[in-house]
Amino acid sequence: MKKRNKEVTVMLNMNTLRIPDQMRLSKKAWPIVYVQPKDLDLWHASSGVASLVGDTLGTAIKRVHNKSINGQVLLKVHIGEPNCITRMRPEFVVGSWHQRFLREMGASGIVVGDTTVAYSGPRGHKKNPVGHASKYLRLAWKHGWSRKGKAGVPFVVLDRPVTAKSDEFEFIKEDICFKIEGIKNFKTFYVAGGFAAADFVVNHAHLTLHGLAGMAGCVKSIAMGCSGLNGKLQMHQSLLPHFDAKLCVGCGQCVESCPEDALQLNEGNTCPTVNPESCIGCGECEAVCTVGQGAIKLRGEEITNWDRGGQTLPVRMADYIIGLMNGRWDNVVHILHMYAVTNRCDCVNSKQKPFLEKDLGFLIGKNPFAVDRLATKLLAEALQKQGHNNDETFLKSTKNSSGYVHATYGIITEVPIEKISIS
Numbered sequence: 001m002k003k004r005n006k007e008v009t010v011m012l013n014m015n016t017l018r019i020p021d022q023m024r025l026s027k028k029a030w031p032i033v034y035v036q037p038k039d040l041d042l043w044h045a046s047s048g049v050a051s052l053v054g055d056t057l058g059t060a061i062k063r064v065h066n067k068s069i070n071g072q073v074l075l076k077v078h079i080g081e082p083n084c085i086t087r088m089r090p091e092f093v094v095g096s097w098h099q100r101f102l103r104e105m106g107a108s109g110i111v112v113g114d115t116t117v118a119y120s121g122p123r124g125h126k127k128n129p130v131g132h133a134s135k136y137l138r139l140a141w142k143h144g145w146s147r148k149g150k151a152g153v154p155f156v157v158l159d160r161p162v163t164a165k166s167d168e169f170e171f172i173k174e175d176i177c178f179k180i181e182g183i184k185n186f187k188t189f190y191v192a193g194g195f196a197a198a199d200f201v202v203n204h205a206h207l208t209l210h211g212l213a214g215m216a217g218c219v220k221s222i223a224m225g226c227s228g229l230n231g232k233l234q235m236h237q238s239l240l241p242h243f244d245a246k247l248c249v250g251c252g253q254c255v256e257s258c259p260e261d262a263l264q265l266n267e268g269n270t271c272p273t274v275n276p277e278s279c280i281g282c283g284e285c286e287a288v289c290t291v292g293q294g295a296i297k298l299r300g301e302e303i304t305n306w307d308r309g310g311q312t313l314p315v316r317m318a319d320y321i322i323g324l325m326n327g328r329w330d331n332v333v334h335i336l337h338m339y340a341v342t343n344r345c346d347c348v349n350s351k352q353k354p355f356l357e358k359d360l361g362f363l364i365g366k367n368p369f370a371v372d373r374l375a376t377k378l379l380a381e382a383l384q385k386q387g388h389n390n391d392e393t394f395l396k397s398t399k400n401s402s403g404y405v406h407a408t409y410g411i412i413t414e415v416p417i418e419k420i421s422i423s
Contacts, residue, residue: 017182019322019409020329023367029415032365032374033060036421042339042359043086049422050091053362056422057092057335058101060364061202063418065333069105071199072169075112075153076221078206079143081121081349086340087143088206090150092362099152107200109168112145113156114225115192118232121349125159125229130174133160158194159228171197175228179287180323184408185259185316188283188298189323190228201332203368207360207375208345212313214397216345217375218334218368223317226324230298235316239281239298243271247295254285254296280316314401321368322409334371336363341379356382361422365415373402373413 022030035056040049075094080087094112102110116125122135136157144150156163159174173193180189195201205221213220224232233239241254241263248271255263255272262278263285265271286296325332338360342352360378365371376398402413 015178015180017180017322017409018327019411023329024410024412026412026415029370029412030064030366031416031418032363032367032371033063034374034417034419035060035362035364036419037339037359037361038421038423040359040422042092042337042361043089043354045089047091050089053092053422056420057362057364060362060420061101061333061335064364064366067105069102069107069200071107072109072197073102073107073111073200073202074158074169074195074198075110076195076201076203076205076225077112077114077145078204078221078225078346079114079123079140079145079155080346081123082139082142083349083351084346086342086352086354087346088204088337090144092337093204094151094153109165111154111156111165111169112151113158113163113169113194115158115194115227116160116229117347118229118236119347128157128160130160131162133157133163136160137163156194158192158226161193164194169194169197175230177228177230179283180326183319183323185280185319186234186282186323187287188234189320190231190234191324192226192228195226195324199331201328203332203334205334205336206346207336207338207341207379209341209343209394210345213317214314215372215376215379215394217372218336219314219317219321219372219401221334222324222332222368223321227320231320231324234281234283235313235320237280237316239283240276240279241274241285241296242299244295244297245271247291247293248272249291249295251290253288253290257284257288259284280312314397315404318369318401318405322405325368329366332366334363334365334368336371336375338362338375338378355388357386358382367411367413367415369402369405369411370413370415373398374417 021028116128117123122139128136140155145155147154154165161172164170171193175190176196177190205218208216210216250270252265255265260278262275263272289296340354341356363371376395380395405411
């Protein structure tokens with residue numbers, strides 16, 4: 001266990017932004033493999049078809065990552081809320097084929113997992129205290145995510161160390177705070193302990209539309225799904241600075257450094273005051289504090305307004321995934337499940353009806369921005385064929401995010417595409 005903790009610490013000490021050439025240069029770009037379903041109804045497919053899909057996905061993964069895997073492997077998933085019936089299917093994520101494939105590549109332990117969420121319900125942070133996560137695990141088992149269920153491997157809650165598996169998938173911290181220079185909106189990041197401890201990750205995301213982000217795909221699956229609670233609050237602009245009057249010297253350095261002018265030091269006051277409506281929870285104030293002994297602490301506030309900051313949520317998620325993926329881009333493969341696509345995400349606790357007449361299949365790649373962009377293009381084309389007059393908010397959102405990461409970090413989102421069929 002000490003060795004595992006040391007590895008995590010070393011990994012997160014990389015405080016310099018590192019984006020590989022394969023994310024920036026077209027000639028070296030990682031390709032995307034598009035697994036086309038032909039006329040298969042993936043949502044209702046039989047177990048035999050699911051096995052066929054699994055074999056095809058294994059082939060696709062090898063095309064984008066033909067290297068050895070050493071250590072513990074996380075299959076990041078979304079299990080859906082209790083009443084969500086259009087959720088990701090465990091049969092497509094794991095099974096004998098997947099375990100065999102990953103073991104052959106050197107995996108020492110394999111688990112599926114996800115983090116607690118900032119809202120209420122059986123997956124909620126408050127409903128699953130650090131000492132146990134019984135409500136979350138019970139829902140995971142019910143939806144087939146367990147060693148004895150359709151998944152065939154253990155399910156772990158990535159910010160609940162009590163769910164770690166000895167000698168299989170070990171981690172000891174709820175979340176880990178680290179800093180990176182060079183990311184526009186954030187200096188401080190909070191990563192779930194289980195995600196930090198994984199040596200290799202297969203990020204399985206389920207494509208849906210999303211009220212705030214435009215669409216839910218691979219970027220959201222890592223940014224929101226692998227961050228600690230404070231990270232989620234940062235992205236939802238609900239992580240605010242609190243000042244210790246006994247330690248703060250009133251120097252004003254944080255006020256001058258605030259990128260949104262959310263801090264004000266009034267005459268006669270020892271400590272600055274914060275405007276919650278302007279604060280984006282970036283942590284810059286804490287980073288520049290001259291006292292450096294806890295004079296400023298970032299604390300999570302309950303999310304009372306989910307629409308707050310909705311216009312910039314895709315950009316903040318883009319920054320956050322870049323922080324969480326720093327130094328590990330080559331060891332994460334993203335698989336986007338494009339079936340049972342609904343108007344709202346799988347975090348909605350109600351039954352929804354898919355709006356596409358035909359499932360789109362799967363996209364596999366290492367550049368999550370490129371995968372999400374291609375998915376929105378395929379989705380728009382499918383809707384056009386069906387004669388839908390949609391406002392294409394999801395297209396605009398992804399286009400804006402793609403433009404942002406290219407202008408800010410030089411990340412490309414148009415990459416080579418290879419097509420294979422499920423057969």
